[in-house]
Amino acid sequence: MAGLLLSPTEKVFIVHGVQDDHRSDGRTNIDYRPMELETNVVSHATGSSRLRLANTDILVGVKTEIDVPTPEKPDLGKIEFYVDCSANAAPQFEGRGGEQLAIGIAKLMQAAYHSSDAFDLKQLCIFEGKQCWKIYVDILILECGGNLCDAVSMAVKAALFNTKLPSVKAALMDGGNIDLQLSDDPYDAKSLDIGTAPLLVTLCKIGDKCVVDPSAEEESCSVISVVVGVTGNPSSYSTEENVSDSAKESKFTTIEMVGSGSVAPKTLKDAMNQGMVAAKLLDKALGEALLRERQETQVKTKKHSYGFLR
Amino acid sequence: MSSDFNVKRPGLELLSSQGLRLDGRRPNELRRIQCKLGVFTQPDGSAYIEQGNTKVLAAVYGPHQAAKSKSLQDSVVINCQYSMATFSTGERKKRPRGGRKSEAISMQLTQAITTAIKKELYPRSQIDVYLEVLQADGGAYSASVNAATLALIDAGIPMKAYLCSCTASIAWKDGKPEPLVDVSHVEESAGGSVLTVSSLPSINSVAWVDMSQRLHADYLSVVMKRAMQGCRDIEVILDKAVREHLGESWTMSDDAVAI
Numbered sequence: 001m002a003g004l005l006l007s008p009t010e011k012v013f014i015v016h017g018v019q020d021d022h023r024s025d026g027r028t029n030i031d032y033r034p035m036e037l038e039t040n041v042v043s044h045a046t047g048s049s050r051l052r053l054a055n056t057d058i059l060v061g062v063k064t065e066i067d068v069p070t071p072e073k074p075d076l077g078k079i080e081f082y083v084d085c086s087a088n089a090a091p092q093f094e095g096r097g098g099e100q101l102a103i104g105i106a107k108l109m110q111a112a113y114h115s116s117d118a119f120d121l122k123q124l125c126i127f128e129g130k131q132c133w134k135i136y137v138d139i140l141i142l143e144c145g146g147n148l149c150d151a152v153s154m155a156v157k158a159a160l161f162n163t164k165l166p167s168v169k170a171a172l173m174d175g176g177n178i179d180l181q182l183s184d185d186p187y188d189a190k191s192l193d194i195g196t197a198p199l200l201v202t203l204c205k206i207g208d209k210c211v212v213d214p215s216a217e218e219e220s221c222s223v224i225s226v227v228v229g230v231t232g233n234p235s236s237y238s239t240e241e242n243v244s245d246s247a248k249e250s251k252f253t254t255i256e257m258v259g260s261g262s263v264a265p266k267t268l269k270d271a272m273n274q275g276m277v278a279a280k281l282l283d284k285a286l287g288e289a290l291l292r293e294r295q296e297t298q299v300k301t302k303k304h305s306y307g308f309l310r
Numbered sequence: 311m312s313s314d315f316n317v318k319r320p321g322l323e324l325l326s327s328q329g330l331r332l333d334g335r336r337p338n339e340l341r342r343i344q345c346k347l348g349v350f351t352q353p354d355g356s357a358y359i360e361q362g363n364t365k366v367l368a369a370v371y372g373p374h375q376a377a378k379s380k381s382l383q384d385s386v387v388i389n390c391q392y393s394m395a396t397f398s399t400g401e402r403k404k405r406p407r408g409g410r411k412s413e414a415i416s417m418q419l420t421q422a423i424t425t426a427i428k429k430e431l432y433p434r435s436q437i438d439v440y441l442e443v444l445q446a447d448g449g450a451y452s453a454s455v456n457a458a459t460l461a462l463i464d465a466g467i468p469m470k471a472y473l474c475s476c477t478a479s480i481a482w483k484d485g486k487p488e489p490l491v492d493v494s495h496v497e498e499s500a501g502g503s504v505l506t507v508s509s510l511p512s513i514n515s516v517a518w519v520d521m522s523q524r525l526h527a528d529y530l531s532v533v534m535k536r537a538m539q540g541c542r543d544i545e546v547i548l549d550k551a552v553r554e555h556l557g558e559s560w561t562m563s564d565d566a567v568a569i
Binding site for chain 2 (some may be wrong): 091
């Protein structure tokens with residue numbers, strides 16, 4: 001991102017490599033780069049995660065507030081995405097420089113989470129028509145090394161997995177107002193049901209083929225990318241077995257094209273199929289990693305958070 | 311000064327009868343500092359510091375050619391941006407930067423950092439220093455200065471000395487003033503004034519001082535002294551981190567690392 005300069009020859013090298021299913025870093029077209037994920041890294045947030053996908057670094061903090069539901073949807077809570085492109089990632093982001101990119105990603109996330117098949121807002125309802133939880137998902141982009149959307153969506157799902165809402169102990173009715181009493185006990189809290197939360201997969205069209213997880217160099221060789229949001233499989237995120245078959249089924253929640261180019265309908269269809277396959281695998285891997293980390297924290301083999309010190 | 315005058319001052323409850331602070335530290339103890347240089351690959355220099363629960367990331371880009379309007383004939387221009395993550399504070403912040411407070415802190419950082427850099431080496435150039443507070447628990451400015459120092463060192467920019475920053479406040483014990491070093495958020499908000507000092511301890515000079523609220527002039531020198539001692543203590547920690555980092559990345563033999 002930061003001052004990336006590629007010569008025409010380098011670009012040709014990348015394009016030809018993709019054609020032969022052999023990319024410049026040795027991956028095939030359907031491979032992801034290695035990832036590092038840690039949850040519960042920010043103690044001031046209700047839930048947090050940090051994801052590093054090669055050079056892309058994302059920190060997500062989830063904060064909760066009590067709000068009044070909208071009159072049209074009295075039984076639904078609220079979720080809001082806010083993306084901040086830190087100037088640490090690129091000097092162009094200084095001041096309001098990163099705003100356009102930030103708003104684009106926030107819109108994409110909002111669209112992906114909009115469907116009730118993806119994220120059930122009913123679980124955020126406290127008192128129908130009166131009180132609900134509002135979840136602020138604050139995404140901080142600390143380094144850009146390509147494929148921001150996928151990394152953001154995974155970090156968000158991990159942060160939401162890590163979020164625990166305190167239980168409501170009592171509600172006092174005072175005329176039309178409700179006074180809630182929340183539990184002080186950090187263990188008296190319920191996790192969010194995020195099994196179906198969507199992951200975004202970017203398919204970057206290079207030459208005639210599409211690749212997943214493009215690096216910054218590959219992104220600069222492409223004129224168009226297709227971003228698909230695919231719902232997750234809840235059985236990867238819990239040890240319980242009672243998951244309905246309709247929830248297990250992956251569905252598209254959003255499809256967006258990013259870039260100045262265009263694609264043939266057939267390529268688009270292929271790209272979407274490729275995205276669906278990638279999303280399923282990614283979702284499974286993410287669920288496994290999160291469950292493993294949760295187990296490690298419970299049996300205290302993981303003593304402290306590493307954060308950025310590792 | 312009569313002791314009943316002191317008793318009415320704020321900050322009385324900051325020290326327990328055993329002389330310990332709210333988080334169990336002694337008055338002259340810093341919070342635990344952990345730091346790392348070179349956390350990111352894309353910036354020219356980067357660093358991360360944790361001072362207790364205050365966590366700051368710093369990135370340095372440059373030196374590079376300065377924008378025409380800013381460019382100076384005989385020295386380098388320092389461009390600083392301080393921003394706080396929306397989830398860094400107890401209450402969610404609406405926006406990470408652009409507010410009056412963060413603009414002011416950006417300017418103060420620029421001033422402190424400019425004093426420490428050998429400016430004359432890079433005429434018509436610019437160095438960008440970006441600071442991102444991930445978690446704020448008091449002394450975010452000080453932690454930012456310390457992080458910026460490490461990031462500048464990681465970027466290989468020549469400096470006159472380590473630039474270290476530390477806060478100090480005052481509490482009362484048995485009617486006597488007892489300065490507190492490295493003030494946490496709870497102590498900050500309990501009232502009383504906070505003195506923030508940025509200094510170059512090894513050449514014994516003060517780069518920048520800020521005082522919130524009022525403090526009797528009689529006590530200024532003791533508080534200042536404690537803050538300066540804090541800066542010296544921090545310098546030792548930063549120096550150790552730098553040496554360890556360089557030892558690591560150059561894969562020197564063990565005896566060469568233990569200088």
